[in-house]
Amino acid sequence: MVETTARVTVRNATDQPLLATFEPWCETYELPPGAEYVFEATSRRVGQLTVEPGIGTATVYAWDACIGRVFDAAGRLVDSLHVRTP
Numbered sequence: 330m331v332e333t334t335a336r337v338t339v340r341n342a343t344d345q346p347l348l349a350t351f352e353p354w355c356e357t358y359e360l361p362p363g364a365e366y367v368f369e370a371t372s373r374r375v376g377q378l379t380v381e382p383g384i385g386t387a388t389v390y391a392w393d394a395c396i397g398r399v400f401d402a403a404g405r406l407v408d409s410l411h412v413r414t415p
Contacts, residue, residue: 330373337378339387340365349387351397354410358399365402370395372413 341347341360350357351368360366368389370378376392391397397410 334371336369367400369398
């Protein structure tokens with residue numbers, strides 16, 4: 330079965346740390362000023378990632394049946410979330 334992968338980049342353009350949470354895994358990452366992370370979700374179901382910005386925060390939402398990965402700006406793996414979302 331073919332899988333769909335979606336990616337979104339979250340950039341911290343402020344001079345303060347930014348807390349980025351990847352849902353539904355409830356994993357939070359602190360991005361220093363000027364940093365960016367790439368959030369990736371893969372699933373057998375078609376979907377897309379959405380980002381909800383807040384003050385000092387950003388929440389990235391995945392869709393059903395995904396696994397997730399997070400990369401830094403250099404493409405290095407920061408975290409691998411292998412538990413598929415319900």
